[in-house]
Amino acid sequence: MNLKQLSELLGLSQTTVSRALNGYPEVNEATRERVLRAVKETGYRPNKAAQRLATGKAGSIGLVMPTAPGHQSDVHFGEFLAGLGEEAVRHDFHFVIMPADPDDEVAALRRLAISGNVDALFVAYMRGHDPRLAMLKSLSMPFVVHGRSFGSEPDYPYLDIDNEAAFYEAARLLLQLGHTRFALMNGPAHLDFAIRRRNGLIAALGERGLELADDCTSHTVMSDEEGLIAMERFLQLAERPTAILCSSTVLALGAIRAVNQAGLKLGENISLIAHDDVLPLLKPENFSVPLTTTRSSLRAAGVRIAQRLIGTVKQAGPFPEQELWKTELIVRASTGPAPQS
Amino acid sequence: MNLKQLSELLGLSQTTVSRALNGYPEVNEATRERVLRAVKETGYRPNKAAQRLATGKAGSIGLVMPTAPGHQSDVHFGEFLAGLGEEAVRHDFHFVIMPADPDDEVAALRRLAISGNVDALFVAYMRGHDPRLAMLKSLSMPFVVHGRSFGSEPDYPYLDIDNEAAFYEAARLLLQLGHTRFALMNGPAHLDFAIRRRNGLIAALGERGLELADDCTSHTVMSDEEGLIAMERFLQLAERPTAILCSSTVLALGAIRAVNQAGLKLGENISLIAHDDVLPLLKPENFSVPLTTTRSSLRAAGVRIAQRLIGTVKQAGPFPEQELWKTELIVRASTGPAPQS
DNA sequence: AGTGGCTTCCAAAGCGCTTTAAAATATGTA
DNA sequence: TACATATTTTAAAGCGCTTTGGAAGCCACT
Numbered sequence: 025m026n027l028k029q030l031s032e033l034l035g036l037s038q039t040t041v042s043r044a045l046n047g048y049p050e051v052n053e054a055t056r057e058r059v060l061r062a063v064k065e066t067g068y069r070p071n072k073a074a075q076r077l078a079t080g081k082a083g084s085i086g087l088v089m090p091t092a093p094g095h096q097s098d099v100h101f102g103e104f105l106a107g108l109g110e111e112a113v114r115h116d117f118h119f120v121i122m123p124a125d126p127d128d129e130v131a132a133l134r135r136l137a138i139s140g141n142v143d144a145l146f147v148a149y150m151r152g153h154d155p156r157l158a159m160l161k162s163l164s165m166p167f168v169v170h171g172r173s174f175g176s177e178p179d180y181p182y183l184d185i186d187n188e189a190a191f192y193e194a195a196r197l198l199l200q201l202g203h204t205r206f207a208l209m210n211g212p213a214h215l216d217f218a219i220r221r222r223n224g225l226i227a228a229l230g231e232r233g234l235e236l237a238d239d240c241t242s243h244t245v246m247s248d249e250e251g252l253i254a255m256e257r258f259l260q261l262a263e264r265p266t267a268i269l270c271s272s273t274v275l276a277l278g279a280i281r282a283v284n285q286a287g288l289k290l291g292e293n294i295s296l297i298a299h300d301d302v303l304p305l306l307k308p309e310n311f312s313v314p315l316t317t318t319r320s321s322l323r324a325a326g327v328r329i330a331q332r333l334i335g336t337v338k339q340a341g342p343f344p345e346q347e348l349w350k351t352e353l354i355v356r357a358s359t360g361p362a363p364q365s
Numbered sequence: 366m367n368l369k370q371l372s373e374l375l376g377l378s379q380t381t382v383s384r385a386l387n388g389y390p391e392v393n394e395a396t397r398e399r400v401l402r403a404v405k406e407t408g409y410r411p412n413k414a415a416q417r418l419a420t421g422k423a424g425s426i427g428l429v430m431p432t433a434p435g436h437q438s439d440v441h442f443g444e445f446l447a448g449l450g451e452e453a454v455r456h457d458f459h460f461v462i463m464p465a466d467p468d469d470e471v472a473a474l475r476r477l478a479i480s481g482n483v484d485a486l487f488v489a490y491m492r493g494h495d496p497r498l499a500m501l502k503s504l505s506m507p508f509v510v511h512g513r514s515f516g517s518e519p520d521y522p523y524l525d526i527d528n529e530a531a532f533y534e535a536a537r538l539l540l541q542l543g544h545t546r547f548a549l550m551n552g553p554a555h556l557d558f559a560i561r562r563r564n565g566l567i568a569a570l571g572e573r574g575l576e577l578a579d580d581c582t583s584h585t586v587m588s589d590e591e592g593l594i595a596m597e598r599f600l601q602l603a604e605r606p607t608a609i610l611c612s613s614t615v616l617a618l619g620a621i622r623a624v625n626q627a628g629l630k631l632g633e634n635i636s637l638i639a640h641d642d643v644l645p646l647l648k649p650e651n652f653s654v655p656l657t658t659t660r661s662s663l664r665a666a667g668v669r670i671a672q673r674l675i676g677t678v679k680q681a682g683p684f685p686e687q688e689l690w691k692t693e694l695i696v697r698a699s700t701g702p703a704p705q706s
Numbered sequence: 707a708g709t710g711g712c713t714t715c716c717a718a719a720g721c722g723c724t725t726t727a728a729a730a731t732a733t734g735t736a
Numbered sequence: 737t738a739c740a741t742a743t744t745t746t747a748a749a750g751c752g753c754t755t756t757g758g759a760a761g762c763c764a765c766t
Contacts, residue, residue: 026722037746042724052744072481073417074722077751082414082484084461096645102443109464117480119462120425123450138410139423141459185445194545265632274646281651304588305615305646310622321436331478337390371714384756393714415752416720447758 025068054158083269084118088141090126090149099274100322101304104170107326113179115334122345130156137163143337146329148172150216152355166336168329174219183329183347187217190351191224191269194297197316197353199232202362203267203295207258207278211250211271213243218271221299225269240265244275251278256333259286266362270298272298273298273306276315289313295359299351316355320349366409372610386411403538409690413417417481425459426674427476431467431490444644445482445489445511448667456675459614471497478504484678488510489668491557493694507677511672515560524688525668527559529694531659532565532610535638538657544608544636548578548599550592550620551612554584559612562640566610579604585616589691592619599626607703611639614647615654630654636700640692655697661690 031041036055043051044059062068077083078251085108089101103121112118120141124132127151133156137145142165149155150171157176160167195206207226225237239261241252251274258265259282266335270276276298283290290296290313298310300317302324308315332343372382377396384560385400392591405411417423426449432444446460454460461482465473467654474497478486484507488497491512498517501508510523536547549566552559567577580602585591592615599606600623611617617639626630631637641649641658643665649656673684 027721027724038723039725039747040745046724050744055744071418071722073414074751075724076414076721077412077418077753078724089446089450090452091447093451095447095451097444097447099440099443099646102440102446104432105443105462106436106438109430109462110434110436113432113464113466117463118477119460121446121450121460121462123454123459125454136459141413147655153738163614216762228677246652248648252651277646278651281469281653284653293511305440307589307619310589310593310619311621312625368754369752379714379753380717380755387754391714393758396714415721416754418723419754421721459748580717 053075105324109332188222191221195228198267207240207265248278251275255279255282266297316359430579448664452671528561529565532562536569548606550582589619592616596620609637657700676699
């Protein structure tokens, strides 16, 4: 059943039927009712491909999912997607997910954009000086970035959390507790959030005349294994750090294993603050020693970004172009006064 | 740049250019080269919507993502998706993800199918007597089910692991170790895998004249909280179970917290075997007491299902309709002889 | 020269929808 | 009643691609 058949059945033109369905005003209310009833009876559904071809709109937002045989899947990604989905389902939008090699994200994004399959783009895993920004701007397709790109003019639509402030505040707390030897377990060095969190920590240390040593910094994929390895390395240093800032509760998971294996007590011998993306699987309050965290819900960010994206496509009022969310610093048991040594 | 412009530029007809691009034989090799070169230079990309309208093929596979404001995102889903993606990227396929309320999956699936946005469907979270099967069969669109539907004729294409055998074998091991009081921490009772795993356990117990008590069975969402709660309940029973079968390492995470809090030792006072979906985040060997598990990679299943789905769409040879993977029983430290009481 | 068979190319007809421009009909006003 | 103005409907032109059904050109063979 297509539009032509339906209109013949009704003795109307395709135009009128199409208009009746799409809520145009220039159609008699009685006719509209008649059309709607016929649609119900026949189970007619407009062909999306044709609709898309005619309008250029697809009712979908596109995103690139980094993946590769060796590439370990990222809980953060899933959680964020859940947020996007929660909002999308309210507006009958869907996603087009383009899987792509992590080294090929620019090209994948371009392919996705020109595929004509999506109305808007969502972009994550931002890097410093991210090359995708220039491409996105040249595209004339709405997009929202999750995060920012350090070193680029912040003139693009984004939603980010204040990573610098988060780790600055976290470091301040630890400084107040008397800690002087800090370590940082961070995400991959090229990623924007990693750069900013590091800067936040360095700024706080700088105010006290302290520095962040290179051998007290690790930049890795945020898996628990890497957390374990990094922490083991820190613990073997002559001047062992007593205060750890950690970019994810996933990293913290491994880090804490290392702490336990070394026979140390979290919150006593060693203090740790992790950033908490509010992953359902990894609640900081459920750790054997509940974790002090900087918190911001990844899922909430997903919801908000979907709102902005869909709103823009539907031209539903203006949205703020740039949003910077504050994180919350939540003190639990993994932080304590610096040990006397 | 569209086909018309490109063909004018080349002084060829649209037909010839289209054929040159799609590898049809009736075009001179020299002309084809010329076309290909022009494509490179101009950066021409065929409009997908038009292609789809003309061919009816979309180059994408559809799936429903259960989501709702309260609905906690599922690590298993993300991991599986990564597997699908890994394969899809090899064939330039993408996904169309339709977010849907978990109670609305049938309707969502139908919407997705008739949307014309997808060539094939992937279906998961199978239930006993799943109503989606009948709908899928009536659809004349290729699909593959992950899991099976207990109580339905197994005449649909699926990939499943042998859940019954997995828990049967796991229970046998614990029986051999002398355990007699068993408990089961399972997924939601209506889901197929939960039904089968329970059956596997009951079968093994039955052979020894044992039964699975109702108060030693929990069916919950597979979160660590629920694991904690269930285990706490088990531990308060007068006849405390000493052998636990657990449907996910996520549940085990919470369960083990309860065990620790009760001052019990895993592998001594209480033995536990969990099913391991090989989540990167939750490696059983990294638990403080490494976990004995039944193992089967969710991600590998994703890859395989994508293969079958894409292969079918591309008509690339026949695939087995039904596949049942064996799980591996891997013994680590969380299982030990039944305590003498 | 005429015929048949290849190879290579093309014009044009869709695919199913939206939308423009115009026609038909209804309504209001002098 | 006649005319201008609203309201409602329509025919037809796309959107950008694939594919059908020829046609043109070329060759070899009678």
